[in-house]
Amino acid sequence: MKKTPLYEKHVALNAKIIDFGGWAMPVQYTNVIDEHKTTRNAATLFDICHMGEIEVRGPQASDLLQFALTRNLQKQEIGQIKLSALLTDDGGIIDDLTVYKLAQDYYMLVTNASTCARDWERINALHKAKGFDCTLENISDNTGKLDLQGPCAQEILSRLTHYDLNSLAYYHFVELKVSGQPAIISRSGYTGEDGFEIYSPAAIIGNVWDRIMKEGVNFGLKPAGLGARDTLRLEAGMLLNGQDITESVSPLEVPYSWLVDFDKEFAGAAALRALKLSGIKKKMVGLEMTGRGIARHGYKVFHQDKEIGIVTSGTFAPTLNKAIGLAFVDVQYSAPDTGISIAVRDSRSAAKIVKIPFYKRLKAED
Amino acid sequence: MSKQNPTDRRYSRDHEWTKDEGAGMVLIGITDYAQEMLTDIVFVELPEIGKKVAKGESMAVVESVKSVSDIYAPVSGEVIAINSKLEEDPALINQDAFGEGWIVRMRVSDTAELASLIDAATYDLLISEEKH
Numbered sequence: 001m002k003k004t005p006l007y008e009k010h011v012a013l014n015a016k017i018i019d020f021g022g023w024a025m026p027v028q029y030t031n032v033i034d035e036h037k038t039t040r041n042a043a044t045l046f047d048i049c050h051m052g053e054i055e056v057r058g059p060q061a062s063d064l065l066q067f068a069l070t071r072n073l074q075k076q077e078i079g080q081i082k083l084s085a086l087l088t089d090d091g092g093i094i095d096d097l098t099v100y101k102l103a104q105d106y107y108m109l110v111t112n113a114s115t116c117a118r119d120w121e122r123i124n125a126l127h128k129a130k131g132f133d134c135t136l137e138n139i140s141d142n143t144g145k146l147d148l149q150g151p152c153a154q155e156i157l158s159r160l161t162h163y164d165l166n167s168l169a170y171y172h173f174v175e176l177k178v179s180g181q182p183a184i185i186s187r188s189g190y191t192g193e194d195g196f197e198i199y200s201p202a203a204i205i206g207n208v209w210d211r212i213m214k215e216g217v218n219f220g221l222k223p224a225g226l227g228a229r230d231t232l233r234l235e236a237g238m239l240l241n242g243q244d245i246t247e248s249v250s251p252l253e254v255p256y257s258w259l260v261d262f263d264k265e266f267a268g269a270a271a272l273r274a275l276k277l278s279g280i281k282k283k284m285v286g287l288e289m290t291g292r293g294i295a296r297h298g299y300k301v302f303h304q305d306k307e308i309g310i311v312t313s314g315t316f317a318p319t320l321n322k323a324i325g326l327a328f329v330d331v332q333y334s335a336p337d338t339g340i341s342i343a344v345r346d347s348r349s350a351a352k353i354v355k356i357p358f359y360k361r362l363k364a365e366d
Numbered sequence: 367m368s369k370q371n372p373t374d375r376r377y378s379r380d381h382e383w384t385k386d387e388g389a390g391m392v393l394i395g396i397t398d399y400a401q402e403m404l405t406d407i408v409f410v411e412l413p414e415i416g417k418k419v420a421k422g423e424s425m426a427v428v429e430s431v432k433s434v435s436d437i438y439a440p441v442s443g444e445v446i447a448i449n450s451k452l453e454e455d456p457a458l459i460n461q462d463a464f465g466e467g468w469i470v471r472m473r474v475s476d477t478a479e480l481a482s483l484i485d486a487a488t489y490d491l492l493i494s495e496e497k498h
Binding site (some may be wrong): 031033296315 | 430
């Protein structure tokens with residue numbers, strides 16, 4: 001298994017380590033519910049070094065990304081992040097990734113860990129086919145990444161930098177020094193809370209981790225593992241690549257239609273246009289258990305006696321104190337409040353379709 | 367740290383405990399080590415009273431946030447009572463696996479099966495090996 005630069009710290013913290021797509025990652029340090037609630041109420045720090053980073057530089061860097069990705073990046077400003085999708089020619093999702101615009105001719109793509117190699121291969125193939133004037137570099141091994149998430153995240157991070165984090169808007173980033181080390185900091189994350197994603201060279205990411213852990217003590221900061229990351233993202237209605245979305249899923253079938261701009265040409269566009277015309281057959285919905293039990297990945301979904309779909313993610317949601325999930329269902333049964341049932345082992349448990357997200361934090365400015 | 371494994375019980379290698387209550391009745395639960403491995407238990411599916419189970423057969427399901435685990439019958443018998451408190455408060459198993467967190471009471475069909483279970487000292491050894 002591959003190890004992140006922080007592996008020894010996790011072992012020292014007594015974390016339970018699992019194999020996550022070939023990476024030895026901490027799934028929990030104490031327990032998932034505690035780490036989940038600490039993220040909602042204070043702050044937690046996640047080792048996300050396993051995720052991939054790809055740099056795209058050159059005069060036609062933006063042309064390549066405009067062609068490779070579904071989102072229209074024309075109006076993207078330097079310092080802004082855009083979530084986008086990378087598709088197969090059949091219109092299936094290879095990855096949902098974020099695009100950091102560092103300069104007019106310089107971008108960083110942040111990919112899922114499990115898809116980074118596939119993304120790299122796909123973007124290079126598109127690059128080669130189109131002959132755009134730019135270069136690609138996979139900087140994943142040299143790049144460390146931490147997610148600092150929760151209502152206290154800003155106060156903690158502000159102790160490590162002179163930069164006024166108040167001026168950093170959601171889905172924007174800044175290049176600066178954290179604790180004297182070069183870093184990119186974005187206000188973003190995968191938990192539904194306010195927080196930051198921090199990128200620093202892999203060689204020094206351990207120092208950044210230590211500094212944040214030290215400064216966070218007085219704010220109740222704790223390390224959190226992939227277990228809490230999964231329950232947090234699910235409550236926030238965020239999709240997990242490899243579980244909710246695969247290459248056989250179209251962005252039009254999941255809450256990613258907004259990532260697709262049909263006014264431009266991009267790889268996979270023809271297939272998406274055809275699907276749009278014929279109409280989608282299955283759709284991703286949120287579900288909430290009203291009966292006993294917890295829906296889990298792979299459980300079947302029924303409407304009365306008819307099998308109508310399959311659960312892609314399901315868990316007990318610690319903040320909401322109930323069982324929730326995501327499922328693909330036949331599109332005619334996808335309206336909120338539709339009564340469904342989930343095959344839990346040898347019986348059926350009642351559930352209903354609900355809107356995504358399940359959880360939305362209260363913002364001071366709202 | 368796990369709590370001491372009580373010496374008045376016998377254990378299965380699947381981390382269930384049985385407590386002989388006499389007259390062919392046993393109380394069954396999972397060990398403190400097992401709950402510690404599972405961590406935050408959020409759902410317990412209990413069998414119906416009267417259900418007959420064979421040794422090694424799944425008789426209940428315990429779910430943590432991340433996992434779904436079968437609880438296997440350590441001995442064959444008939445379910446006489448279930449701890450219905452667990453339906454409202456599954457975390458009782460985390461808090462008190464050897465006490466308030468018991469799962470079922472069974473009438474054992476063959477008391478000789480109890481002898482095939484291991485004692486506390488052997489179970490201590492088993493989990494210390496698993497930990498290393």
